[in-house]
Amino acid sequence: MEPLEPADPLTLGPYRxxxxxxxxxxxxxxxxxxxxxxxxxxxxxxxxxxxxxAFRRRFAREAATARRVGGRCTAPVVDADPDAATPWLATEYVLGPPLDEAVARFGPLPEQSLRALGVGLAEALTDIHAAGLVHRDLKPSNVLMAVDGPKVIDFGIARALDEERLTSTGLVIGSPGFMSPEQASGAEVTPASDVFALGSVLVFAATGVLPFGDGPSAVQLYNVVHEPPELTGVPESLLPVIRACLTKDPAKRPQPASLAGEGGLAALLGESGGWLPGPLASSIASHAASIMDMDAPDAPDHFPQPVAATVREGGAGGAGGAAGAGSAGGAGTSGPGASGAGTTQVGGGPSGPGRPSRRKLLAAAIGGGAVVAGGAAWGITALVGGSGSPSTGPTRAPGQAPDADWRTTVPPASSAGRPVVSGGTVLLPVDPTAAPSSGAAVVAVDAASHRTLWKKPGSAISGQPVVGGGKTVLLRDGAQLRGYDARGGQQRLDDRPGAPWQVLAADATAAYLVVRAAGGAWSLTAVDLSTRRPRWTKPLPAGGAPGTGAAAALDGGSLVYASGTGYLTCRATADGGEAWHASGKLTSPAPMPVIADGTVYVRDGSNDPDSGTARLLRFPLRGPGTPTPLATAGDGDGGVSAPAATGGAVFVVAGRSLVAYDTASHQQKWSVDLVYGIDGQATVLAGSGTVYVAETGSLGIQAFDASSSKQLWTFRSGDASTASQNWTATLSGGRLYAVLGTALYRIPAK
Known part of the structure; x- marks a missing residue:
């Protein structure tokens, strides 16, 4: 939650x-x-x-259909004005964070909370379907964790079942990680599709990871259609119901009403009235107090200074929260730890008959801390007894960084790569020369418990691990291409594509390599992950050799390859056909391309902060191969980092500034000076409305709001011995997985 800015309206309709x-x-x-x-x-x-x-007409129709949905477990639309100069829609404000942020901050839900969540979502879907709608985008960010039960929000892409135009085949709407197989395939979407999404949401709530992997969208969609879900960590008693929801055949999925059971959520909660884990309920209670006292400010006056975080060795993080963007349906993150689309009748001043008192509201929030201890059965699974005393956790001050969920010791990471996260597994490339006693060149760590799952030895293993098909870890081991199961470490692939060579990228069905044949010529090769045979091989020109290193990016059916010798090409993943190339327009080192909204962004030139000129260039993904410069850092200005993109913007550290560019207009959105003068060696990550800049241990990891450029917090390890070492980090599932020296941290991203 942030103050109003001068350009914001003061009123909309009857609302201040x-x-x-x-x-x-x-x-x-x-x-x-x-x-x-x-x-x-x-x-x-x-x-x-x-x-x-046309959009106004669609907006008016969606507002009208959304107002037909009622029930205990939805956040209803209470008002709308589609004819206003700026159309708007109002929903109830729910005191409670989105499920994804709750899991990121407090960890997976306990079993009793999972039961209440399942019943509440089933009850909400029953009401939505009764109104003649299909939600189409049920996902954790569209589920708010209120003290009286989960609330489903965002009917902005729900559609009436009787509208033939919107239920016809070929229309794909939704979020890849939570789509049903028929939705991912562009087939007709029915209420059964929402049931599949319900099952996926419950797996995420139980484990903190997506049931079909968290790789590129194409990989997720392939896994949804063809692969079984990953259910490791789901309570055994809930597996039958979740498996029934996640069956590929929509006709075999259960009805939401049967999952809700007789009496629904009210019967499940019984007399306890509570379902949330203690720390989560405590944070909502604290936020309730701030909402009660809040009034509209005249203008923003100051921003809090960032506060460094503390780290708990091997333990859980605190219950702090941070501000962030909500979904299009009206949810918003409001620290500490609460957000959403509305609690009715909350305000300052004296309490009246139509408005609960502050005492009652806080009592309700605190009462929600009790874990569900009784009630009805959910679906075919009996509710297991047991309760726990709610515990409280510290809340974060504005500007304070989140505590690490955990910290664990790992062998020194290879300078050639950074952590890779897939299906609840963190993969670390290890520097065997720096840690010969570790006996490992790659280590797999469980993302939830930080225990070591497996490791592979050998000084011949090199380069960055690449995950193909969402489950297979691809590694170069000397002249061999080896594939291992991401979770168990079992060997899945053993091939010899040529030597020397490099794994560039992988999607749901193929791995893409740059290979040198015996005669010395280099080529791009696609290896089918099922048949283990080359799908296609395309020669590269003399200037296309990897040089000091190469990198690639995938987007749909396109592969963009960038060499360390200044060569860039865009190829079709299906057959290797070239769409365009740019030769001699880039320089070393490996430029690390990023694809966002139909544009390729690539760093050009040295990232040495004291020599040379570096630029951020953009190329249209569909061609031609003509670059347009966006950012430049001259000699001694600090270099240019590899870019990162999210939410319609691309971000880069150029010189001494973090700069944001709009991916549609390509115009600069904002630029902010970096307090510590971070140079081109910085790692930039972006996701969920936040941009992260990581450099040395002493400078830490800085978080910025992607829309406003406001600095949110700075995370530091507190270890003086690593002050001059560089952080390497990856953003996945609402968490940062960051390595500094021999320490691996999991840090809430908000």
Missing amino acids: LVARLGAGGMGRVYLARSGGGRTVAIKVVRAELAGDT
Whole structure:
């Protein structure tokens, strides 16, 4: 949650705006109050969409259909004005964080909470389907964790079942990690598709990882259609119900009403009235107090200074929260640890008959800390007894970094790579020369418990691990291409594509390599992961050799290869056909391309902070291979980092600044000076509305709001011995997996 800015409206319809909650795909989301004290979340349509007549008609229709949905476990639409100069939609404001952020901060839910979540989601889907709708995008960020039960939000892409145009085959709407097989295939979407998504959401809530992997969208969609889910870590008593939800045949999935059981969530909660783990309920109670006292500010006056975090060795992190963007349906993160699309009738001032008192609201929030201890059966699984005393956790001050969930000791990481996360496994390339006693060249660590799952020895293993098909870890071992199961470490592939060579990237079905034949000529090769045979091989020109290193990026059916010798080419993954190439327009080292919104972004030139000139270039993905410079850092200015992209923007450290560019207009959105003068050696990561800059141990990992450039926090290890060493990090599933020296950290990303 952030203060209003001067450009923000003060009122919308009968509502007075109080604060910014975040932004979604359709526009910005505000916290607002009516004259009677009702607190709502208002979604305001972006200006460019407001001028689209067809969009206005669609927006009006969606608002009308969404208002038909009622029930205990949905956050209803309470008002809308599709004809306003800037169309808006108001939903109840729910005091509770989205499920994804709750899991990121507090870890997977206990079994009793999972049961309540399952019943609540089933009850919500029953109400949604009864209104003639299919949600189509049920996912953790669209589930708010309120004290009286989960609330499903964002009917912005739900569609009426009787609209033939929107239920016809070929239309794919939703989020890849939570789509049903028929949705991923572009087939007709029915209420059974929401049941599949329910099963996926429950797996995530139980384990903290996606059931079909968290790689590129194409990999996730392939796994959803063809592969079984990864259910390791799901409580055994819940497996039958979740497996039934995740069956590939929609006709065999259970009905939501049968999952909700007789009496629904009310019967499950029984007399306890609580279902949330203690630390989560405590954070909501704290946030409730701040909401009660909140009023609309005249103007923003200051921003808090960042506060360094502390680290708990091998233990769980605190219950702190941070501000972040909500979904397009009206959810917003509001620290500490609460967000959403509305609790009704919350306001400052005296309590009246229609508005609960502060005492009652806080009592309700704190009461939610009790774990569910009784109630009805869920589906075919009996509710197992047991309760626990709610525990409290510290809340974070504004600007304070999150505590690490855990810290564990690992062998020194290879300078050639950074952590790779897939299916709940963290893969670390190890420097065998720096840690000969470790007996490993790659180590696999469980993302939840930080225990070592497996490791592979050998000084011949080199380069960055690459995950193909969401489950197979591909490694270069001397002249061999080896593949290992990401979770168990069993060998899946053993091939000899040529020597020397490098694994560049992989998708759901193939691995892409750069290979040198016996005669010395280099080529790009695609190896089928099922048949283990080359799918295609395309020769590279003399200037296309990897040189000091090569990198690649995948987007749909395109592979972009960048060599360390200044060669860039875009190829079709199906047959290797070349769409375009740019030769002699780049320099070493390996430029590490990023693809976002139909554009290739690539670093060009040295990233040495004291010599040479470096640039960030962009190329249209579909060609031609003509570059346009965006950012430049001259001699001594600090170099240019590899780029990162999220939410319609690309980010890069150029010289002494972190710069954001809009991926549609390619215009600069903002630039912020970096306090410590981070140079081109920095790692830039982006996701979920936040940008992260990681450099040395002393400088730490800095987090910035991707929309406003506001610095949110700085995480430091506190280990003076690693002050001059560089962080390497990866962002996955709402967490940062970061390595500094011989320590691996899991850090909440918010």
